[in-house]
Amino acid sequence: MRNKVKVHFLGAAGTVTGSKFLVEAFDKQILIDCGMFQGLKELRELNWSPLPVSVKDIDIVLLTHGHLDHVGYLPKLVQQGFKGKILATAPTLAIAEIILRDSAKIHEEEAEKANKEHYTSHKPALPFYNTHDAEKAIKHFESINKDEWIQYTDEISFRFQYNGHIIGATFIELEINKRRFVFSGDIGRKEDYLLHPPQKPEWADHLFVESTYGYKLHPTEDVEEKLSEIIYEVIHKKGNLIIPSFAVERLQTLIYVLWKLYKKNKIPAIPIFIDSPMGNNVLEVFKQFPKWHKLSMEEYNAMCNHVNIIESYRETWETIDDPRTKIVIAGSGMVTGGRVLTYLQQLIDEPKTTVLLVGYQAEGTRGRQLQDGAHEIKFFGKYYPVKAKIELLESLSAHADQSELLDWMSEIKNIPENVFLIHGELPACDAFRVKIKDTYNWKTTIPKLFEAVEFYV
Template identity: 40%
Template sequence: MSVNITFLGGTGTVTGSKYLVEHQGQRLLVDCGLFQGYKQLRLRNWTPLPIPAADIDAVLLTHAHLDHSGYLPLLIKQGYKGRVYATPATCDLCGILLPDSGHIQEEDAAFANRKGYSKHSPALPLYDKHDALVSLKALHAQTVGKTFSPLPGWNATFSFAGHILGAASILLEVAGRRILFSGDLGRPDDLLMNAPDLPPDADTVLIESTYGNREHPKEDVLAELGPALKRVSARGGVAVLPVFAVGRAQAVLYAIAQLKASGEIPHSLPVFLDSPMAVHTTDLYQEHPDAHKLDDDGLRALKHAATMIETPEQSKALAKRHGPMVILAASGMATGGRVLHHLEHYLPDHRNMVILTGYQAPGTRGATLADGGTFVRMHGQDIEVKAEVVQLQSSSAHADATQLLKWLKHMKHAPGQVYVVHGELEAADVLRQRIERELKWRAVVPEHGSTWPT
């Protein structure tokens, strides 16, 4: 009795993760992510899935980042009627992330229509806030480490993956086959998150490869971030940090709190977190103490590391302040959100600084900045880049290549096959080669839309 996987996203790219598992007419989708970055990838969001949404029987989410959960409102809008299973923290985060995603898409479409720079008339959102709120009703929280049955005869178990609050790996058992989905694996030395749980044995493994061709530097984020903030503060400039509202924002805030406590940067340096979503996410760390390593003192430091900005009026008022100051705002790759308005305002001044805090997917504005672009396209116009651009190499929430291999090595028995996913082609293929060479396991980088056995 065959069990097959069709790779509907997260192959050859770090976005759009969707893995369809099929057995005897039953269909289960692991992750339901949006494509981001290059336009040809983003256009996939508008292309219907190869099977009707109503024919999918269950959905499992590894975590709440939009490249893993952001397609969910659209799936339900298209007719999906089943349940969506995730860890408790992932359910809580989806309650923040998905409505915000719908709201941003509504705002972007409305702005494009007002300014007339869209090629579509009218420009429409992929889904709106109402669609996202409807989709939340499908979420069902499952305890980490406790096996449950998403479908009759199918068992699933979540284990902690580090990375962000609630992130999990998934062991799926069906028809005698054990399939392990790594999800996005965190680092064992992460500032906030616990190290990933050790992997169980499996017949088939899907391993992420975001950093499959790279190693993290030995210096930590404090050693990189401190000098940059000290430099921009000394010249009276403004540092704009595009951050993911979930995970990266909190890690950077905690790092800033530590830098101030140690005297590395001025204690008086104003810091603003301009993201309602990130503000609400920061509150969730107190509600899920088992999902991170912060104690009560650490949680207090995180909570008081910045002035929390929530309303649009408060956000606009920041533009009237003079530096030095630090502004953290979503999104992390500058693909949307309030950070665009800050970049538009501060990029043309050489006293200012943009600090990129993590991986920048090709085709995003963040990648343009990281590559030394002299102009960035925003809101239908080219904004000149005169501000200093700094890319932190040590702040990633993903395991690097050696850490990924070390995680795999903890499996007591070799799997029959490893599918290398969630990475750009070069990163995925380099990791594939290392798996075959160092572990002597069969590894494949599947193509988008391809179907493989387990």
């Protein structure tokens, strides 16, 4: 039936990662986001299964932003027969290129290491996808402007609107036969060091909203005060401060805050090392798209000059062997891979080491284990005792908290027929469901993974 719309929840339903929502309408199939699952083993294993829909029949992909849990499955989509365009804002595609290339390289390196050191049951271990697969997916990229309605067919149009969170991020409004389906993507903070406040939707017949922090408010701690206290304690212990960081936004924010603290004489001239090839590339995206953030070029250049950029794996080991007290910011943010593993493997068993977590830690990740007080942690097939001090700085989160999510919905003029709570673990979704009911009295649903829902338009 041509006036029927069907939405498949192929990811980020009952969990935070793996965002994928397939919309079938008027003989077209539109995929909103195409992310990888992360965290728990049973979720990660889903990445290896083909999607439970006909991939070759998907016409187009629309991306809200460039994070791995929103774009990381694109090479597999192309592998499975997708031939259409992948549309997003220019900075989102620039970030997605960096992330896919980096992800492919990590998959290749991990497979090689697993085969060499025999810590896998797979013989041989294969990369999830390789650099060639990533490049094939990137060839499908096409940028579009934010704030402009794109008429896709006679019955379908869409628009991307600024959403904070990371550079290039948007929420997507999909108009189908004059009914508006709004996909929030990840919603940023009203007060952010680098980014402008998110725009807000004004109409939503069907709303699909993230609920990562739907259950809580971010602490009102003074970020600069807490960070300077942690740094002085590390200096006193003559240790190292290791900050596992998301390469997109969080790393740039940390560089900015540390530079600002030094400028205000709140911290001494402690060496700061940035060990994230992907993060370095993202710094270039900030330079390329100045209208998408608050930094002036003067501030940008000053903060970049304040840190030491590590260019090679040899320099990683030189930094580990450097006896000086120092700050190391390295990927990845949830300690799932990347250069930070090398630092933690060497330094996590030392009491004078401090590990600072600065973002959301999904279930099943090493970051969540550290946050929950794990006494040991596994790297590359071996366990290491956790003797380092673990600190958490939640105020730097790039995700809106419960009150900011409610505020983001506050300018919707109509009463949505449906509000679907996505991109959240079940306790967060359920708490947010209750809060939306109390605040707006809107009908809310928590969809299950691989569920499909039908609407008439």
